[in-house]
Amino acid sequence: MPRTPMMIEKGLTLVDAINEALYQELERDPRVVLLGEDVGLNGGVFRVTEGLQKVFGADRVVDTPLAESGIMGTAIGLAMAGMRPIPEIQFEGFLGPAYDQLCNHAARYRTRTRGAVTIPLTVRVPWGGGIHAPELHSDSPEAIYAHTPGLKVVCPSTPSDAKGLLLSAIRDPDPVVFFEPKRVYRSYREQVPEGDYTIPIGQAKVVQEGSDITVITWGANVFQCLEALDKLPDDVSVELIDLRTIYPIDTDTIIQSVQKTGRCVVVQEAPKTLGMASELATIIQEHCFLYLKAPVQRVAGFDTVMPYYKLELDYLPDAKRIVETIGLTMAY
Amino acid sequence: MTQAHAPTPAPSPAKPDSPRAASRRRMAEQLPDATLIKWLRDMFLIREFENRTAQAYQQARIGGFCHLYTGQEAVAVGTINALQPDDPIVHAYRDHGHALARGMDPRACMAEMFGRASGCAKGKGGSMHMFDKPHWFFGGHGIVGAQTPLGTGLAFAAKYECEVLGKSLPNPGVLDGQPPKKKVALAFLGDGALNQGALHEAMNLAGLYSIPVIYIVENNGYSMGTAIHRGTTMAHDLMAKARAYGIEGRVIDGFDVMELYDHFKPLVDACREEQRPAFVDLKTYRYLGHSMSDPQKYRTKDEVDQFKAKDSIDCMAAYLMGERVDAAGKPSLSQDQFQEMQEEVRALVRDSVEFAENSPVPDPAELYSDVFVNPQPNLSPTAEYVKGARNPLL
Ligand SMILES: Cc1ncc(C[n+]2csc(CCOP(=O)(O)OP(=O)(O)O)c2C)c(N)n1
Ligand SMILES: [Mg+2]
Numbered sequence: 001m002p003r004t005p006m007m008i009e010k011g012l013t014l015v016d017a018i019n020e021a022l023y024q025e026l027e028r029d030p031r032v033v034l035l036g037e038d039v040g041l042n043g044g045v046f047r048v049t050e051g052l053q054k055v056f057g058a059d060r061v062v063d064t065p066l067a068e069s070g071i072m073g074t075a076i077g078l079a080m081a082g083m084r085p086i087p088e089i090q091f092e093g094f095l096g097p098a099y100d101q102l103c104n105h106a107a108r109y110r111t112r113t114r115g116a117v118t119i120p121l122t123v124r125v126p127w128g129g130g131i132h133a134p135e136l137h138s139d140s141p142e143a144i145y146a147h148t149p150g151l152k153v154v155c156p157s158t159p160s161d162a163k164g165l166l167l168s169a170i171r172d173p174d175p176v177v178f179f180e181p182k183r184v185y186r187s188y189r190e191q192v193p194e195g196d197y198t199i200p201i202g203q204a205k206v207v208q209e210g211s212d213i214t215v216i217t218w219g220a221n222v223f224q225c226l227e228a229l230d231k232l233p234d235d236v237s238v239e240l241i242d243l244r245t246i247y248p249i250d251t252d253t254i255i256q257s258v259q260k261t262g263r264c265v266v267v268q269e270a271p272k273t274l275g276m277a278s279e280l281a282t283i284i285q286e287h288c289f290l291y292l293k294a295p296v297q298r299v300a301g302f303d304t305v306m307p308y309y310k311l312e313l314d315y316l317p318d319a320k321r322i323v324e325t326i327g328l329t330m331a332y
Numbered sequence: 333m334t335q336a337h338a339p340t341p342a343p344s345p346a347k348p349d350s351p352r353a354a355s356r357r358r359m360a361e362q363l364p365d366a367t368l369i370k371w372l373r374d375m376f377l378i379r380e381f382e383n384r385t386a387q388a389y390q391q392a393r394i395g396g397f398c399h400l401y402t403g404q405e406a407v408a409v410g411t412i413n414a415l416q417p418d419d420p421i422v423h424a425y426r427d428h429g430h431a432l433a434r435g436m437d438p439r440a441c442m443a444e445m446f447g448r449a450s451g452c453a454k455g456k457g458g459s460m461h462m463f464d465k466p467h468w469f470f471g472g473h474g475i476v477g478a479q480t481p482l483g484t485g486l487a488f489a490a491k492y493e494c495e496v497l498g499k500s501l502p503n504p505g506v507l508d509g510q511p512p513k514k515k516v517a518l519a520f521l522g523d524g525a526l527n528q529g530a531l532h533e534a535m536n537l538a539g540l541y542s543i544p545v546i547y548i549v550e551n552n553g554y555s556m557g558t559a560i561h562r563g564t565t566m567a568h569d570l571m572a573k574a575r576a577y578g579i580e581g582r583v584i585d586g587f588d589v590m591e592l593y594d595h596f597k598p599l600v601d602a603c604r605e606e607q608r609p610a611f612v613d614l615k616t617y618r619y620l621g622h623s624m625s626d627p628q629k630y631r632t633k634d635e636v637d638q639f640k641a642k643d644s645i646d647c648m649a650a651y652l653m654g655e656r657v658d659a660a661g662k663p664s665l666s667q668d669q670f671q672e673m674q675e676e677v678r679a680l681v682r683d684s685v686e687f688a689e690n691s692p693v694p695d696p697a698e699l700y701s702d703v704f705v706n707p708q709p710n711l712s713p714t715a716e717y718v719k720g721a722r723n724p725l726l
Contacts, residue, residue: 041630042557065527065563066476066555096475097528132395134458136474304703308458309395310447310693 001051003194011189017159018048018124018180021166022086024196026056029084032170035062035071036088036124045090046126046185072098072123076106079121084170088124092179093136095125106175107150121175122166127155128220129269129316130183132309139306140219140270143279145177146247152201153246155179157222160192161244164199172201179246183220204250206257210239213263213326216254216280218243221267221317228322236330246276254280255287262293263329269316272300294332299325335562359597360590361656365664368656371413371589372648372665373673375405378429379645380674380681381438382620385428385445385459388685389624394445396458401429403619406644407550408433410592411518411614414600418505418513420468420486422479423520425460426550426618427472430520436464442684448691454702455694466504476521476555477528480547483519484534487545490515491607516604517545524555526564526573538609539577546603546610547579550586552618557630574611586616587642590651 001023007016025032034040034049040063043050053061064071068089075085089095095102106119129138146153154169154176156162162180169176207222208229215238217225222242229238239257243250258264264284266277281296299317307315360368382400389398401408408429412421423430431441436452444451445459453461453472461472470486473479493500493512500506500513525531526549538545549570553560561567574581584595596612603610617639621628652665665673 037555038557045556063558063562066524066558067527067529069529070527094475097478097530134396134460134474137397302699304700305456307456307694307699308447308461310455311696311699314696314699 001055007189012159012163012192013186013189014156014159014162014180015046015048015185016189017163017192018166019050019052020192021163021170022049022052023055025084025167025170026052026060028196029170031082031084032086033060033062033078033083034086034088035064035075037064037066037071037090039063039088044088046182048124048180048185049088068094068096068098069101072101073105075121075123076101076109076119079106079119079175080109080117084120084122086122086124086170090126091133091137092125092127092139092141095123095141096136102151102175102177103145103148107148109150110174111150118173119175120170120173122169122172123175123177124166125177125179126182126185127179128181128183129306129312130220132312133182134308135306138312140268140301142179142218142246143270143275146276146279150175152176152248153179154201154244155181155219155246156244157181157184157219157242159190160197161199161205161242163192164197165201165244167196168198168201171198176201179219181220184223187223199244202245202248202250204253205242205244206253207240207242208238210237210261212237212261213265213329214239214241214254214257214261215265215267215322215326216241216243217267218246218276219269221269224317224319225267225322227319228326231319231323232326236326238326243276249279249283251283251287254283258284258288259291262288262291263332264292264296265299265322265325265329266296267299267317267322269301271303272298273303275300294329297325297329358594360593365652365656367413368590368648368652369665369669369673371409372645372652373677374409374433375589375645375648376674377438377677377680378402378405378408378432380677381428381432381441381684384681384685385442386620386624388446393689394459395447396445396460397425398445398459398624399426399622400620400624401426401618403639403643404550404552404586404616405429406589406592406648407548407586407614407616410586410589411548411596414593414597415516415518416513418468418503419515420470420483420490420517421520422470422483422486422517423462423472424476424479424522424525425472425474426522427460427462431462431464431469431472434464434467434469436462436467436469438680438684439687440464442681443688443691446688446691447693448688449694449698450687450691454698455691456698456702468504477525477530480519480521480525480528480531481534481537483517483547484538484543484545487515487517487538487543487609488541490517491544494607514604514607515544516600518548519545520548520550522555523549523551523553523560524558524563525549526560526570527555532573532577535573535577535579535609535611539579542608544603544607544609546600546612548612548614550616551613552616554618554622554630556622557626559630570613571611577611579609579611581611581613583613583615586614587639587644588647589644590648 039049040053075087078085277298440452447455463471566572571581
């Protein structure tokens with residue numbers, strides 16, 4: 001929705017930024033439709049689509065029945081016909097019922113038709129823990145979708161990146177899973193570029209330059225890493241990389257950084273085994289083996305179901321674990 | 333694009349499908365006073381429990397998401413009391429009421445919401461994940477509709493015990509090799525879950541193999557902010573869905589617990605006897621928001637008040653304290669007894685809150701417990717992983 005005076009003065013939350021991107025794209029491109037449970041009248045569970053149905057009508061911001069497989073499949077059909085559907089799945093755990101449509105169809109269609117049919121689909125999904133929600137409402141399944149050939153996976157951490165990446169995702173001719181870190185949804189405001197603003201998919205961001213050690217993360221964990229950086233002794237110079245796009249992976253930025261620093265810690269809140277950190281560590285050993293001064297380390301969630309909120313903070317990587325792991329890597 | 337079916341009007345409490353004739357209470361009326369009084373108490377317990385839950389949630393002593401059952405109490409009490417204690421039950425996420433009606437200790441239920449180690453799922457599941465296997469209560473599910481095939485499977489197993497195995501599987505209250513019993517499973521779902529594929533797959537399977545599961549749609553008229561006719565075809569005649577799968581369907585009034593029982597008990601008995609499925613459109617209403625953060629823009633206060641006017645607890649209390657009298661004209665429940673009951677329940681619920689509050693939070697070691705039956709090295713997370721991971725640098 002158009003910016004209010006308060007937003008102009010204080011900036012946008014991540015929710016505002018996504019809402020703005022959707023508004024702009026609905027306005028710009030008549031092929032764009034939003035669909036999902038309660039996205040219209042109610043503005044979505046997290047109020048991300050607030051106000052859009054009023055402006056663009058119920059044919060373009062479509063309230064659907066509670067039926068993720070149906071929502072996803074219908075969106076894929078729309079995309080096949082040349083529309084630009086943006087389904088919302090209320091929480092990442094609800095991708096379960098939609099998995100078949102997304103991974104067995106959307107992801108494979110272009111290959112299956114030898115390039116004849118493309119699926120310009122952007123699936124918006126609130127992602128990750130840290131809001132005291134139980135399992136299925138706090139999971140981090142990015143690796144599952146990154147592991148699915150044919151899907152691009154994006155996970156911004158800031159309002160500006162969210163806007164820029166969402167506009168790119170909508171315009172991308174291939175299916176994009178757009179994970180929105182719930183923990184950041186309303187956690188802070190920042191000034192976000194106005195008007196048409198895109199950030200290319202597939203580009204990581206160097207949040208802070210440094211020379212001793214590379215820390216790679218994405219989504220809400222960027223903020224735990226920043227907190228950790230504050231707590232580190234001044235003589236440790238950290239290069240912090242926000243992946244922003246989970247797949248395709250920006251290998252150049254990573255390789256350049258680790259060849260410079262010779263050390264790397266990857267921070268993810270997903271379970272440890274076979275998460276994105278595993279892939280990044282592999283890429284690093286393939287390309288930076290002779291530069292490494294220490295093994296690549298992972299700070300991760302555990303190989304178990306996301307626990308209810310009293311144990312949430314034990315599960316999620318925090319500044320303390322990150323500081324410890326950086327310390328161990330430095331001292332190796 | 334307009335919807336193909338003319339939208340049915342907003343829900344109104346006026347017209348449940350089953351007639352409210354005077355003779356309808358035959359069956360429930362014949363139950364002893366003590367049974368009916370227990371039902372009233374259980375409904376009141378659920379109401380009071382939810383009130384305290386709401387309070388604790390607002391004070392941030394309960395975290396996560398929390399879906400309250402207030403207004404729907406008669407459904408859990410009326411249906412679950414028509415079962416045998418070892419008939420399996422599955423439910424969705426608005427599950428505190430069912431757990432209590434099934435006999436879960438309020439302490440275990442409250443402690444679960446407080447995320448404490450003494451909760452029914454060791455404080456690892458929360459409000460949506462009430463489990464009580466000893467009471468054959470198989471939870472609490474956060475994925476809408478996902479529980480319905482599970483209920484079908486539980487019923488399938490019971491039928492298999494009778495027709496193939498010839499004995500019971502070892503389970504709570506069952507000794508090895510005991511003769512099998514004819515059972516019925518209840519699969520509760522909300523009206524929103526009517527639209528999930530899982531339900532339709534389950535119903536087709538149950539219809540095909542005549543599996544003794546009853547799908548109970550707790551039709552409170554809304555799926556979050558979506559009124560049923562905005563999300564479901566044939567909302568005015570859900571029996572069409574049952575017919576499509578060759579399953580008997582019934583519409584039952586869920587406001588009056590005795591009427592509910594009168595219609596539901598014979599259905600349970602028939603499904604048990606004939607080992608076949610059924611589908612129930614149980615008309616009910618939730619008084620509060622979908623969850624604790626729901627501005628409720630989708631309905632009017634007037635509508636809510638209309639339903640509150642036929643509150644199931646009020647009706648039952650009025651019946652027991654007025655209409656229902658013995659030969660000497662003495663009502664089954666006196667004002668004083670009702671007062672006492674309320675006090676007893678309030679104390680019980682207060683105790684559950686205190687218990688929850690004073691219980692320890694789960695040890696971080698619980699993070700890696702209960703993932704596998706037989707944890708093996710390098711398979712499930714082990715103690716070594718906690719706090720800093722198994723680290724080759726250490
Ligand atoms: C697969 C899935 N999609 C969406 C949700 C989010 N959600 C939770 S409850 C709910 C509404 C369900 O309504 P209904 O089935 O009528 O049950 P009620 O809340 O009325 O008890 C929705 C959309 C979910 N938990 N799981
Ligand atoms: Mg409902």
